[in-house]
Amino acid sequence: MALLGTNLKRRDFLKSTALTTAAVATAGLAGCAPQDEGLSRTGSNAEGMTAHVVESDLAVLDASAKWVTAACWHNCGGRCLNKALVKDGVVVRQKTDDNHEDSADYPQQRACVRGRAQRRQIYGEDRIKYPMKRKSWSPDNPNKELRGKDEWERISWEEALDYVAAELSKAKEQYGNSSIFAEGTEIGRLLNVFGGYTSRWGTGSLGTWSLTPHLIGFDDGDTGTAVNDRMDMRNCETIILSGVNPAWSSAGNPAYNYLQAKNAGAKFIAIDPYYNDSYALLDAEWIPCYPSQDVAIWLGVAYTLITEDSESNPMIDWDFLDRCTIGFDADHMPEGEDPKGNFKDYVLGTYDGVPKTPEWASERCGVSPENLRRIAQEIVPSKKVAILTAWAAGRTHAADNLPQMIMTIGSMTGHIGKSGHMCGISCHNKASNHGPAMVKAGKDGLPAIDPGVTDCINDTELWTAILEGSYNFTGTAPNKNKTGGPGEIRPIDIHVIYHAGRALLQTRDAMAKGIEAHRKVDFAVAHAQFLTTSAKYCDIILPLDTYWERPGGFLTGNREMVIVYSKIIDPQFECHSDQWIACELAKRLSIDPAEVYPFDEQQQFFNQLAGAEVLDADGKTYKPLVTITEEDIAAWGVEGEPQTGEIGLSELLDLGCYQVERKPGDNYGYIAYEDFVKDPEANPREESPSGKFEIFSRNLSDTITNMGYSAVPPIPEYIEPVEGLEETYADFAAKTKGEYPYQVFNPHYLRRSHTVLDNNPWLREAWPNPVYLNAADAAEKGIAEGDSVLLTSQHGKTLRKASLTQRLMPGVIALPHGSWLDMDEETGVDRGGADNMLCGPVGMGAGISGWNSVIANMEKWTGDELVDDADKDLRVIC
Numbered sequence: 001m002a003l004l005g006t007n008l009k010r011r012d013f014l015k016s017t018a019l020t021t022a023a024v025a026t027a028g029l030a031g032c033a034p035q036d037e038g039l040s041r042t043g044s045n046a047e048g049m050t051a052h053v054v055e056s057d058l059a060v061l062d063a064s065a066k067w068v069t070a071a072c073w074h075n076c077g078g079r080c081l082n083k084a085l086v087k088d089g090v091v092v093r094q095k096t097d098d099n100h101e102d103s104a105d106y107p108q109q110r111a112c113v114r115g116r117a118q119r120r121q122i123y124g125e126d127r128i129k130y131p132m133k134r135k136s137w138s139p140d141n142p143n144k145e146l147r148g149k150d151e152w153e154r155i156s157w158e159e160a161l162d163y164v165a166a167e168l169s170k171a172k173e174q175y176g177n178s179s180i181f182a183e184g185t186e187i188g189r190l191l192n193v194f195g196g197y198t199s200r201w202g203t204g205s206l207g208t209w210s211l212t213p214h215l216i217g218f219d220d221g222d223t224g225t226a227v228n229d230r231m232d233m234r235n236c237e238t239i240i241l242s243g244v245n246p247a248w249s250s251a252g253n254p255a256y257n258y259l260q261a262k263n264a265g266a267k268f269i270a271i272d273p274y275y276n277d278s279y280a281l282l283d284a285e286w287i288p289c290y291p292s293q294d295v296a297i298w299l300g301v302a303y304t305l306i307t308e309d310s311e312s313n314p315m316i317d318w319d320f321l322d323r324c325t326i327g328f329d330a331d332h333m334p335e336g337e338d339p340k341g342n343f344k345d346y347v348l349g350t351y352d353g354v355p356k357t358p359e360w361a362s363e364r365c366g367v368s369p370e371n372l373r374r375i376a377q378e379i380v381p382s383k384k385v386a387i388l389t390a391w392a393a394g395r396t397h398a399a400d401n402l403p404q405m406i407m408t409i410g411s412m413t414g415h416i417g418k419s420g421h422m423c424g425i426s427c428h429n430k431a432s433n434h435g436p437a438m439v440k441a442g443k444d445g446l447p448a449i450d451p452g453v454t455d456c457i458n459d460t461e462l463w464t465a466i467l468e469g470s471y472n473f474t475g476t477a478p479n480k481n482k483t484g485g486p487g488e489i490r491p492i493d494i495h496v497i498y499h500a501g502r503a504l505l506q507t508r509d510a511m512a513k514g515i516e517a518h519r520k521v522d523f524a525v526a527h528a529q530f531l532t533t534s535a536k537y538c539d540i541i542l543p544l545d546t547y548w549e550r551p552g553g554f555l556t557g558n559r560e561m562v563i564v565y566s567k568i569i570d571p572q573f574e575c576h577s578d579q580w581i582a583c584e585l586a587k588r589l590s591i592d593p594a595e596v597y598p599f600d601e602q603q604q605f606f607n608q609l610a611g612a613e614v615l616d617a618d619g620k621t622y623k624p625l626v627t628i629t630e631e632d633i634a635a636w637g638v639e640g641e642p643q644t645g646e647i648g649l650s651e652l653l654d655l656g657c658y659q660v661e662r663k664p665g666d667n668y669g670y671i672a673y674e675d676f677v678k679d680p681e682a683n684p685r686e687e688s689p690s691g692k693f694e695i696f697s698r699n700l701s702d703t704i705t706n707m708g709y710s711a712v713p714p715i716p717e718y719i720e721p722v723e724g725l726e727e728t729y730a731d732f733a734a735k736t737k738g739e740y741p742y743q744v745f746n747p748h749y750l751r752r753s754h755t756v757l758d759n760n761p762w763l764r765e766a767w768p769n770p771v772y773l774n775a776a777d778a779a780e781k782g783i784a785e786g787d788s789v790l791l792t793s794q795h796g797k798t799l800r801k802a803s804l805t806q807r808l809m810p811g812v813i814a815l816p817h818g819s820w821l822d823m824d825e826e827t828g829v830d831r832g833g834a835d836n837m838l839c840g841p842v843g844m845g846a847g848i849s850g851w852n853s854v855i856a857n858m859e860k861w862t863g864d865e866l867v868d869d870a871d872k873d874l875r876v877i878c
Contacts, residue, residue, distance in 0.1 A: 062087060064087060064088070065085050065086065065087035065092065066085070066086050066087075067083045067084070067085050067086075067095070068083065068084055068086055068566050068567075068568055068656075069081070069082070069083055069084075069563065069564065069565050069566055069653070069655075069656025069657070070082045070083060070084040070091075070094070070118065070547075070548055070565055070566075070568050071546075071547035071548060071553065071555060071563075071565035072111060072114075072115040072118065072555065072563075072565075073547045073555060074114065074115075074752075074753035074754075074756045074757065075753055075754060075756075076112075076114065076249060076250055076251060076428075076748075076753040076754075077246075077249065077250035077254075077427065077428030077429040077430075077431060077557070078111075078112060078115075078250050078251045078252035078253075078254075078429075078557050079252070079429065079555045079556060079557030079558075079563060080096065080097070080109045080110060080111040080112065080115055080251070080252045080557055080563075081096055081097040081099075081108075081109040081110070081111060081563055081656060081657045082094065082096060082111045082115045082116070082118065082565075083095050083096065083656060084119065084548070084568050086568060086569065089569060089570065090569070091119050091122065091123070091548075091568060091569060093119075094111075094115075094116050094118070094119055096108070096109070096110045096111035096115070096116070097109045097110055097111070097657065099655050099656075099657060099659070100659075104256075104260050104263075105231075105662050105663055105664065106659075106661050106662055106663075107253050107256060109252065109253070109557060109561055109563070109657055109659065110252065110253070111252070112251030112252060113251075113750070113763070113766070114251065114750075114751075114752065114753060114757055114763065117757065117760050117762045117763050118548075118757075120760050120761065120762045121546075121757060121759075121760050122546055122548050122568075122569070122572070123572075124530070124759070124760070124874070125874060125876055126530050126531065126759060126874040126875050126876045126877075127529060127530065127543075127572060127573070127575070128528050128529060128530060128531065128535070128541055128543040128544070128575075128877070128878065129543055129572065129573035129574060129575070129878050130154045130155075130543055130573060130574045130878050131154070131155050131156065131157055131159070131160035131540070131541065131542055131543060131574070132152045132153065132154060132155065132540070132541040132543075132877060132878055133152065133153055133154075133155045133159075133160070133163070133539065133540055133541075134146065134147070134150040134151075134152060134153075134538075134539050134540075135150055135151045135152065135153050136150050137150070137539040137540075139163065139166065139167070139170075142522060142523065142539065144519045144520065144521070144522075145519055147518050147519050147524065147537045147538070147539070148515060148518070148519075148536055148537045148823065148825075149825060152541075152877040152878070154878050157574065157576075157584075160540055160542060161542075161581075161584050161585055161588055162588060163540055164525050164540055164542070164585060165585055165588035165589050167496060167522070167523040167525070168180060168191075168194070168496065168498075168585075168589065169589065170522075171495045171496045171522065171523070172194070172195060174495075175493055175495050177191075177194070177195040177196040177197055177452055177453050178196070178197070178198050178453045178455045178492065178493070179198075179493055179494055179495040179496065180197040180198065180494075180495070180496045180498065181197065181198045181199075181200075181457075181466070181494045181496065181497050181498065182197045182198070182199070182496075182497075182498035182499075182500065183199070183200060183498070183499060183500065183501045183502050183504055184498070184499070184500025184501030184502075184527070184578060185501060185578075186500060186501075186577075186578035186579050186581070186582045187498055187500035187501075187527075187578065187581070187582055188500075189446075189449050189582060189596050189597070190582040190583075190585060190586055190589075190591070190596045191498075192449040192450065192451050192452055193449060193586070193591055193595050193596055194452075194589055194591065195452045195453070196451055196452025196453030197451075197452075197453055197498075198453060198455040198456070198457065198492065198494065199451070199453075199455070199456045199457075199476070199477075200456065200457050200458070200459060200462055200504075201456050201457075201458060201459070201476070201477040201478060201847070202458060202459030202460070202508070202847065202849055203394075203395075203459075203846065203847060203848050203849055204459075204849070205391050205395070205428070206391045206394065207391055207392075207393075207394030207395035207396065207399065207848055207849065207850075207852075208394035208395075208396075208399045208400050208401075208402050208403055208845065208846065208848055209225060209391050209394045209403055209425060210394075210846070211400075211478070211484070211703075211704070211846045212400055212401070212402070212403040212404060212700060212704075212846070213225040213403045213407075213687075214687050215687065215688075215694075215697060215699050215700040215703055215704075216403070216404050216407065216687075216688060216693065216694040216697045216699070216700050217685030217687050217688025217690070217691070217692060217693050217694055218403060218404070218407045218424070218685075218687075218693060219685075219687050220434075220672050220673060225403060225424040225425040226424055226425070226430075226434045226435075226670075226672035226673070227386065227388060227422035227423065227424045227425070227426050227434045227672050228386075228419070228422045228434060228435075228670060228671050228672055229433055229434055229435045229559075229668075229669055229670040229671075230257040230260070230432050230433040231662065231664055231669055232419055232420065232422075232669060232670070232671060233257065233258075233260075233261045233266075233386060233422075233432060234260055234261050234264040234266070235264075235384060235419050235420035236261060236266045236384050236385065236386045236420050236421075236422075237265070237266060237267065237383050237384040237385065237420070238266065238267050238268075238269065238378055238379070238383055238384070238385045238386070239258075239261060239266050239267070239268050239269070239385070239386040239388060240269050240271065240375070240378070240379065240385065240386065240387045240388065241268060241269070241270045241271070241272070241278075241279065241282075241284065241388055241389075242270075242271045242272060242294065242388070242389040242390070242393060243272060243389055243390040243391075243392035243393045243427075244270075244272075244278060244388060244389070244390045244426060244427060244431075245276040245277065245278045245279075245390075245747065245748070246258070246278055246427070246431045246432065247276070247277040247278040247281060248276065248277060248278070248747065248748055248749060248750050249427070249428075249747075249748035250427065250428055250429070250431045252557060252558075253432075253433075253557075253558065254431035254432040254433070255278055255281060255432075257431075257432035257433055258278070258281075258282055258432055259281065259282065262282050262283070266386075267285075268282040268283065268284035268285070269284060269285045269287065269375070269378065270284040270285065270286050270287065271287045271289055271297065271367070271375070272286070272287075272288070272289065273288060273289060273290060273291050273743075273745060273808065273809040273812045273814070274745075274747060274772070274807060274808050274809070274812075274814055275288075275807035275808075276747070276807075286807075287367055287371050287375070288366060288367070288809040289365050289366050289367050289809065290364075290365055290366040290724075290725045290743060290809060290811070290812065291393075291396065291724075291725075291743050291745040291812060291852050291853045292393075292396035292397070292398075292399065292721040292724040292725065292743070292850075292852065292853035293364050293365035293366065293721075293724065293725055294365075294389075294393045294399070294402055294405070295399065295401060295402055295405050295716060295717075295718050295719075296356075296361045296364040296365040296718050297361060297365045297367055297372065297375075298405045298406065298408075298409050298716075299347060299356040299360075299361055299405070299716075299718055300356060300357065300358040300360065300361025300362065300365070300367070300369070300372040301358075301361075301372055301375050301376045301379075301409060302343075302347050302356070302408070302409060302412065303347050303348070303355065303356045303357050303358065303361070304358060304372060304373045304376035305376050305412055305413070306344060306347060306348065307348075308373075308376070314380070314381060314382070315376065315377075315380050315381070315413075316381070316412050316413070317381040317411075317412065317413055317414030319414075320381075320411055320412075320414040320416075320677070321411055321412065323680050324411060324416075324417075324676070324677060324680050324692055324693055325408075325411050325692055325693045325694070325695050326690050326692050326693075326694055326695065326696060327341075327342055327343055327694060327695035327696020327697070327714070327715060328342065328343050328344055328408070328411070328412070328695050328696075329342050329343070329344040329345070330342050330344075330345065333696060334690060334696060334698065337696065337698065337714075341696060341714065341715065342696060342715070343408060343695050343696065343715045343716065346715055346717060356718070357369075358370075358372035358373055364718065364725060364726075365725075366725075366809060366811075379409070379413050379415065380413060381413050381414045381415075384419075384420030384421055385413065385415045385420075385421060386415070386420075386421070386422045386423070387406065387409060387410055387415060387422070387423040387424075388422070388423075388424070388425075388426040389406055389424070389425060389426070390425065390426065390427035390431075391425065391427055391428070392427075392745075392747075392852055393852070394848070395848070395849060395850060395851050395852040396721055396724070396848070396850045396851075396852050396853045397721045397722040397723060397724070397842055397844045397845075397848060397850035397853065398710070398719040398720065398721040398722060398724070398844055398845065399721065399845075399848065399850075400700075400704055400712045400844075400845035400846055400848065401700075401712065401713065401715070401716035401717060401719070402716070404694075404695070404697065404700065404715070404716045405716035406423060406424065407423070407424075407693055407695070408695050408716055409423070410423025410424070411693055411695065416672070416673050416677060416693075417671065417672065417673040417674050417676060417677025417678070418671065418674070418677065419671055422671075422672060424672065429556060429557055429558055430558075430559075433558050433559060433560070434559070434670060434672055435559050435668070435669075435670030435672075436559065436615075436670070437556065437559050437615075438559050438560050438561075438614065438615040438660045438668055439560070439561060439562050439612070439613070439614040439615065439625060439658055439659075439660055440556070440562060440612065440613055440614075441553075441554035441556070441562055441608045441609075441611070441612050442607060442608045442609065442610055442611015442612045442613070443607065443608065443611055444604040444605075444607050444608055445599070445603070445604065445607035445611075446597070446598070446599075446604065447598070449596075451476065454473075454476055455473065455490065455492060456473065456475070456476045456477060457471045457492070458471070458472065458474070458843060458847040459508045459509055459847070459849055460509050460510075460709075460841055460842060460843035460844075460847055460848070460849055461841055461843055462504075462508060462509075462514075462517075463508075463509075463510050463513040463514040463516065463517040463841065464510070464513060464841045465492050465494070466492075466494045466497075466517040466520060466521065467513060467516055467517050467520060469491055469492060469493060470489055470490060470491050470492060471489070471490060471492055472487045472488070472489060472490075472707075472708050472709065472843070473485075473487070473488045473489070473490040474486070474487055474488075474707045474708065474847070478707070478846075478847075484703050484704060484706065484707040484846060484847075485706075485707070486706045486707070486708070487706065487707050487708020487709070488708075494517075494521055495521055495522040495523070496521060496522065496523045496524070496525075497517070497518060497521050497523075497524040497525075497538075498524075498525055498526075499524070499525065499526035499527065499528075499534040499535065499538065500526070500527045500578055500581075501527075501578075503532060503533065503534055503754070503755045503756075504534055505518065505533045505534040505537060505821075506532065506533040506534060506755050506818070506820065506821060506834065506836065507754060507755060507818070507836065508836065508849070509836065509839045509840065509841055509842070509849050509850075509851070510795060510836070510839055510840050510841040511533075511796065511821065511834060511836040511837050511839070512795055512796040512837060513795075513840075513841060515537060515823070518537040518538075519537075523539055523540075524537060524538040524539050524540075525538055525539060525540045525541075525542065526538040526540075526541050526542070527541075527542045527544040527578055527581060528541050528542070528543070528544055529543070529544050529545075529546060529575075530759055530875065531875035531877055532755070532820070533755075533820055533821045533834075536821075536875075542576075542581055543573065543574055543575040543576070544575060544576070544577070544578065544581075545571045545572070545575040545576055545577050546575075547565065548567070548568040548569055549567065549568070549569055549570065549571040549572065549575065549577075550567060550577055550601060551566075551567055551601045551602045551605045552564065552565055552566045552567055552605045552653075553565060553605055553608065554608050554612070560659055560660050560662060560668075561657055561658060561659035561660070562612070562625075562657070562658055563656060563657050564609070564652055564653060564656055564657070564658070565656065566653055566656070577601065579597055579600075579601055582596055582597070583596060583597055599639075602636065602637070602638060603638045603639065606636055606638040606640055607640075609626050609628070609649065609652075610626065610628060610640055610641075610643065612624070612625035612626055612645075613625055614645075614646055614658065614660065615660065615668065617667060618667055619666070619667030619668050619669075620667075623645070623646070624643050624644065624645035624646070625645045625646055625647065625652075625658060626643070626645040626646075626647060626648075626649055626652055627643065627644050627645045627646075627647065627648045627649065628640060628641075628642055628643050628645070628649055629642055629649075630642055632649045632650075646658075680692060695715060695716075696714050696715050697714050697715075698714050700712060700714060701713055701714040704845050704846045707845075707846060707847065709843045709844050709845055709846070709847055710843075710844040710845055712845050712846075721850070721853055722842050722844060722850065723840075723842065723850065723853055723854050723855045724743070724853050724855075725743060725853075727740070727855050728740060728741045728742065728743060728811070728855050729741075739857065740792075740793060740794065740855035740856050740857050741811070741855075741857060742777070742811055742812065742813050742855065742856055742857065742858060743811060743812050743813070743853055743854070743855060743856075744791065744793070744812075744813045744814075744815050744835075744838055744853075744854045744855070744856045745812065745813075745814060745815075745851075745852040745853060745854075746814075746815055746816065746817035746835045746851050746852060747814050747816055747817065748816070748817055748818075749767065749769060749816035749817060749818065749819075750763075750766075750767050751763045751764065751766070751767035751769055751816075752818050752819075753818075754817065754818045755818040755819075755820065756818075758818060758819055758820045759820065759874060759875070761870065761874070764869045764870045764872075765870040768801065768868060768869060768870065769800070769816055769819050769833055769869055770800055770801050770802060770803035771789055771791065771800035771801070771802060771803070771813060771814070771815050771816075771833065771858075772803050772805055772808055772813070772814035772815075772816075773789070773802050773803070773804055773805070773808065773813060773858070774804075774805065774806075774808045774809065774810045774811070774812065775804040775805060775806055776810055777810055777811065777813075777858075778802060778804050781858060781859060781860060782860055783802050783804075783858070783860050784802070784804075785802060785803065785804050786801055786802060787801065787802050787860055787861070788800070788801055788802075788860070788861035788863075788865065788866040789801065789802045789858050789859070789860065789861060790829070790858065790859050790860075790861045791813065791815065791838060791856050791857070791858050792856060792857050792858075792859075793837075793838040793839075793840070793854055793855065793856040793857075794840060794855075795837070795838060795839060795840040795854075796828075796830065796837035796838055796839075797828065797829045797830065797837065798815075798829065798830040798831075798832070798833055798834055798835075798837045798838060799829060799830065799831050799832075799833065799861055799866050800815065800819075800833040800866070801866055801868075813856065813858060815833065815835050815838070816833070816835070817835050817851070818835070819832050819833040819834055819835065819869075820832050820834065821834040821837070822834075822872075827863070829863075831866060831867075832869075835851065836851070838854045838856055839851055839854055840854075
């Protein structure tokens with residue numbers, strides 16, 4: 001179905017609606033997403049398709065239209081307030097937070113363009129509307145090789161559910177429950193009642209920050225590796241940023257919070273391969289570097305701190321090191337360890353003969369020796385300094401010691417546990433504002449279901465395990481449990497792939513092998529709203545509803561607020577929720593649905609509301625958030641008890657957001673590790689065997705090394721990364737470049753949140769998703785602005801159009817994360833710019849996915865012209 005039931009291209013349609021949009025803007029109703037639909041009404045034609053009719057936009061002023069809080073569920077970390085204007089059961093407008101006046105201390109929770117474009121997503125003509133089956137698939141003849149190539153045909157829900165249940169039963173009977181690989185909370189509950197399934201684990205966005213901090217005492221409880229809150233950030237004199245770009249990734253208030261620190265006088269320095277838009281906003285000084293080489297950077301800084309420290313020029317906080325750490329020097333090594341293994345002597349090269357001088361570091365990280373020495377001068381103890389990094393640098397191979405390295409630098413300079421001093425992670429929903437949640441949702445009340453199968457495969461070997469039949473078992477989700485078990489090679493025989501959560505084929509390592517794996521198994525099924533990469537390579541697609549079509553729930557974007565979203569519209573076409581699908585499958589598997597879901601989604605939502613809490617004005621104790629009456633319980637048709645809270649149920653649902661008002665000097669301020677730094681003996685680090693920050697950590701080394709991927713030393717040493725800078729050379733010492741002379745990393749991009757929204761036409765037109773090239777590198781290859789570029793790695797090939805820039809480190813390519821695969825089966829080249837086509841199945845350390853350093857070559861494409869994403873046909877299959 002074409003846009004608005006016509007064959008008009010979007011750009012032509014925009015011309016035809018220009019006058020209508022202008023009229024609405026004059027009326028003060030524009031200013032959200034692009035206004036190309038006007039007022040949309042839904043009606044059914046003979047095919048049951050949705051037709052949209054453009055009317056006068058002034059009709060939205062009708063009193064029957066109502067603003068309702070809509071979920072903005074995409075995982076960018078922002079999770080902002082998103083409201084939909086609903087008229088006659090159809091969303092006709094969107095807006096964001098206007099619950100109170102905006103200010104720096106009490107900011108509105110304003111949505112970004114991605115959230116404001118969701119209306120175009122919900123009503124997208126490429127929604128999966130009905131259950132679909134591959135035309136060439138049948139239970140007796142699956143034609144596996146046609147997955148990803150085949151056409152689709154509509155089937156009924158009865159047929160689809162019967163097929164899925166039969167394939168699950170067949171796999172269980174013939175091969176056992178471990179032959180079923182699945183991802184998704186809801187389907188996981190069903191499959192555990194069914195006897196279990198093989199699951200997966202990985203380091204995901206966090207990379208090395210997912211496990212290492214927990215093993216060395218650098219984890220501040222619920223907040224993870226923490227820094228101070230946004231109010232205290234205004235007390236900093238210098239803020240060092242590394243891999244931080246909330247303007248693109250965690251939209252909403254984080255960049256605004258950094259701007260308040262700048263307005264208060266802070267100087268910003270960015271150490272990064274790319275001078276991104278957040279750095280430009282903050283007028284940060286840029287120190288370019290290579291990806292994956294952060295440990296080398298900080299070793300060069302550490303050498304300077306050690307060798308230039310003196311009584312007249314104090315560069316090290318020796319008191320902090322003595323009280324709060326172990327392993328810095330020979331006098332502070334853990335009992336029973338060789339004193340020669342300390343960090344200071346490693347940096348000085350006392351025993352290995354390799355001093356980690358700024359010159360040594362510069363060769364490996366690309367930062368000049370002068371800048372490394374200057375960084376050391378910028379972070380001396382006498383200054384109020386924040387050293388803030390994101391997870392990005394940890395998404396590289398051989399970086400398991402990186403969190404330990406950052407902690408060590410913060411400890412050497414005393415920038416931990418004091419006002420105006422902080423060191424650690426600042427990204428996602430904790431970007432620029434750490435601390436315990438001031439308001440939080442309750443639990444849904446669902447009982448846990450024990451897994452029936454222990455098989456759990458690391459992401460880096462997921463597809464090879466399916467292809468080759470074995471994998472390294474280290475326990476179930478070891479990074480979540482903060483411990484890794486000894487590696488154990490296990491056989492595995494996967495026959496079913498079930499996608500009901502995450503975009504695994506698109507977002508996990510080694511996409512090319514993932515396609516092979518999907519063409520090997522007996523059956524593949526997906527719950528999907530669109531023909532995503534995972535869905536495309538399946539046999540059956542079950543049409544999934546969106547959060548806008550469900551009873552409601554909670555979202556959290558930062559510590560000061562929660563968003564309570566409500567149902568916006570009825571489910572579109574024949575779409576259903578994951579829970580409905582799980583319950584319907586249960587019936588066909590001879591399972592009582594009540595064993596999977598003892599109560600419905602409405603009761604689950606109510607339980608979250610009843611259990612929600614808000615921090616009292618004392619900043620220490622929690623109290624109920626929501627007042628609930630007998631009348632509320634009756635109106636909802638749920639079980640519960642009346643209670644008194646801070647806000648009435650109907651008022652909360654109307655506002656859609658509860659935000660605690662902040663003021664300078666209030667009781668909600670947060671200084672990470674403050675109690676520990678004041679008195680380490682009375683407040684030991686619970687995660688650390690020594691109770692201190694462990695610059696030398698046998699716990700770290702043994703735990704990760706025993707997992708069986710690769711050895712990790714007890715101190716933060718430099719380890720040459722797999723597919724890092726050195727591997728871009730045929731001869732590193734002679735500086736002779738090799739077959740893959742560039743490093744590729746994957747910044748998050750404005751057009752989407754990970755992969756979600758990549759098919760949204762509004763966003764595709766706004767952001768074309770190029771590959772960013774250093775202008776000098778491009779000139780050497782004869783590549784001009786807008787040329788199509790072929791990127792080739794050891795693992796795959798992908799195409800993008802070039803955007804040339806001086807804001808990128810020479811030798812580095814920035815390929816935005818999450819663009820949907822568009823495979824040309826004849827050439828084996830992806831025309832969609834899918835970043836993980838360039839990644840391989842490389843497992844190291846704690847099972848780290850190393851997406852932010854892949855080695856590749858680039859060349860000007862001489863094949864058929866690459867079509868702009870905005871001009872591509874949407875994947876409409878029903």
